[in-house]
Amino acid sequence: MEKTLILLKPSAIQRGHIGHIISRFENKGLRIAGLKMMQLTDEIIDEHYAHLLDKPFFPRIKASMMATPVIAGCIEGLDAVAVVRTLTGVTNGRNAAPGTIRGDFSMSVQENVIHASDSIESAKTEINRFFKAEELFEYKLASFPFIYSTDEAKQD
Secondary structure: OEEEEEEEOHHHHHOOOHHHHHHHHHHHOOEEEEEEEEOOOHHHHHHHOHHHOOOOOHHHHHHHHOOOOEEEEEEEEOOHHHHHHHHHOOOOOOOOOOOOHHHHHOOOOOOOOEEEOOOHHHHHHHHHHHOOHHHOOOOOOOOHHHHOOOOOOOOO
């Protein structure tokens, strides 16, 4: 099974959408492998957003991401990266389709309530950035046989 990272941003925390957003992933049939609240540091933000460090808007992003703690989640499922990105919607909340997380909970490019890894490679790097190995859990969902057909995936 594939794993991916989500971050519920301060805009989600402040607006009381933690449960609403997490339930979207559970309702889809994805498994929560890890979940924690944490305050981001300068170092982790600089590393996570290294591709934006030289942009004039970077200080605004950093301030926004440090406004409150965030919720980091490791989500698992078949094609998890693509499925989570589809559920999340496009970056600009005003352009995100209704029914997506950003389409339903965001009106902003920056304050768009959630980050989701954009590739399998990014997911691996980001999961390792935000989680220690002992913070990720393997367990069987009782509903697994009703989420995937037997020829789609096997749960160990």
